[in-house]
Amino acid sequence: MDFSLNEHQEMVRDMVRSFAEDRIRPGAGERDVSGEFPFDIIREMGELGLLGMMVPEAYGGADMDVLSYLLAVEELARVDASVAVTMSVTNSVCCWPILTFGTEKQKERYLRPLASGEVIGGFMLTEPSAGSDAASLTTRFRQEDDRYVLNGSKAWITNAGVGRYFVCLATEDPSKRAHGISAFILDAEQPGVIVSRPEEKMGLRSSKTSMVTLEGAEVPLDAMLGERGQGFKIALATLDHSRLGIAAQAIGIAQAALEESVRYARDRRQFGRPLIEHQAIAFRLAEMDTELTAARQLLHHAAWAAGRPGRHSRESARAKLYASEMVNRLVAWAVQIHGGYGFSREYTVERLYREARVTTIYEGTSEVQKMVIARALTTEVT
Numbered sequence: 577m578d579f580s581l582n583e584h585q586e587m588v589r590d591m592v593r594s595f596a597e598d599r600i601r602p603g604a605g606e607r608d609v610s611g612e613f614p615f616d617i618i619r620e621m622g623e624l625g626l627l628g629m630m631v632p633e634a635y636g637g638a639d640m641d642v643l644s645y646l647l648a649v650e651e652l653a654r655v656d657a658s659v660a661v662t663m664s665v666t667n668s669v670c671c672w673p674i675l676t677f678g679t680e681k682q683k684e685r686y687l688r689p690l691a692s693g694e695v696i697g698g699f700m701l702t703e704p705s706a707g708s709d710a711a712s713l714t715t716r717f718r719q720e721d722d723r724y725v726l727n728g729s730k731a732w733i734t735n736a737g738v739g740r741y742f743v744c745l746a747t748e749d750p751s752k753r754a755h756g757i758s759a760f761i762l763d764a765e766q767p768g769v770i771v772s773r774p775e776e777k778m779g780l781r782s783s784k785t786s787m788v789t790l791e792g793a794e795v796p797l798d799a800m801l802g803e804r805g806q807g808f809k810i811a812l813a814t815l816d817h818s819r820l821g822i823a824a825q826a827i828g829i830a831q832a833a834l835e836e837s838v839r840y841a842r843d844r845r846q847f848g849r850p851l852i853e854h855q856a857i858a859f860r861l862a863e864m865d866t867e868l869t870a871a872r873q874l875l876h877h878a879a880w881a882a883g884r885p886g887r888h889s890r891e892s893a894r895a896k897l898y899a900s901e902m903v904n905r906l907v908a909w910a911v912q913i914h915g916g917y918g919f920s921r922e923y924t925v926e927r928l929y930r931e932a933r934v935t936t937i938y939e940g941t942s943e944v945q946k947m948v949i950a951r952a953l954t955t956e957v958t
């Protein structure tokens with residue numbers, strides 16, 4: 577079994593690492609305070625091919641494999657998780673379902689501007705009363721002549737207000753639950769799409785997340801994604817894929833927490849020697865390194881599964897569950913190693929602590945990942 581990255585994957589990782597260090601790190605702390613969205617950086621990332629990483633060249637993308645994409649997410653999150661989530665949402669919950677379920681015309685029309693960074697993408701599934709139980713969504717669609725008309729509210733929509741194309745889920749009859757749901761490619765630049773003020777979030781403060789109200793939002797008939805009534809299946813398959821990106825985000829934050837902790841433990845002296853020479857601290861660092869590596873291996877295994885035919889729900893759920901719980905343990909330890917300074921905004925670990933928190937929540941909470949894994953066990957074990 578060969579665990580090494582190929583030459584191309586190493587090149588992608590190194591390129592993204594140096595871009596993140598040069599262009600993203602300098603303003604990351606300031607943007608965390610101001611909440612300013614980094615339009616320039618996102619545009620440059622589009623030019624580098626980071627917004628349509630798995631989109632074929634024929635539609636203007638970088639045509640890379642899943643693992644290259646995950647390495648890029650990890651490198652971005654290591655420096656600024658807000659930038660990482662903007663990028664991963666565009667790639668995984670917008671480009672990916674259009675690429676996988678879209679018609680030739682849809683791919684040609686929507687993927688090119690998304691992949692180039694000309695426009696940003698997103699995904700509208702969650703509603704104020706439909707979170708983990710996504711099949712209970714109530715945003716309605718109806719057909720009117722040459723278009724569909726959508727009405728309802730979508731909650732917690734990443735990239736709302738800064739993005740243009742969103743894969744949006746709506747139902748023709750809420751009593752049909754999953755069977756009534758269809759997927760649409762919604763152009764948010766229209767009067768029927770009303771974006772509320774961005775949420776004041778604990779972390780990821782320069783990524784934008786808002787409530788979106790759809791009041792007669794129009795979608796052309798040829799912008800339904802997949803077949804009528806297949807929307808929920810599309811959403812679940814999309815989440816199988818996108819959860820890999822959240823795991824990579826968690827791993828990037830954890831990597832940063834470990835690096836910051838090792839540096840601090842080497843520099844800070846107490847009781848006459850560096851912290852790292854106190855065994856309790858050195859052992860903690862060793863545990864952090866081990867947990868981080870376990871999460872990364874689980875993710876790379878899930879990426880391998882994602883590159884094979886068929887569903888990879890369980891592999892993605894495991895990787896997301898473990899990586900997101902792992903990063904929350906690591907950032908708490910990182911703050912502890914920093915002592916009082918870890919509680920100060922002057923130290924990066926304070927931001928990492930806040931950035932990590934959401935990873936066990938979005939794109940399916942840890943409890944939802946456990947449901948996916950347990951369901952697979954129920955059918956597997958005879």
Ligand SMILES: Cc1cc2nc3c(=O)[nH]c(=O)nc-3n(C[C@H](O)[C@H](O)[C@H](O)COP(=O)(O)OP(=O)(O)OC[C@H]3O[C@@H](n4cnc5c(N)ncnc54)[C@H](O)[C@@H]3O)c2cc1C
Binds near residue numbers: 706709937941942943
């Ligand atoms: C920053 C951010 C960005 C987001 N971006 C997007 C986006 O771009 N698009 C989008 O569609 N959504 C987005 N979301 C929404 C996110 O996916 C939901 O918050 C998530 O799915 C959980 O739903 P909820 O918040 O309604 O929690 P709820 O479903 O109300 O759950 C509350 C708690 O109860 C637990 N719970 C629920 N049901 C069960 C059960 N049966 N058994 C055990 N425990 C259970 C949950 O695990 C959780 O701990 C985002 C959220 C955040 C915070």
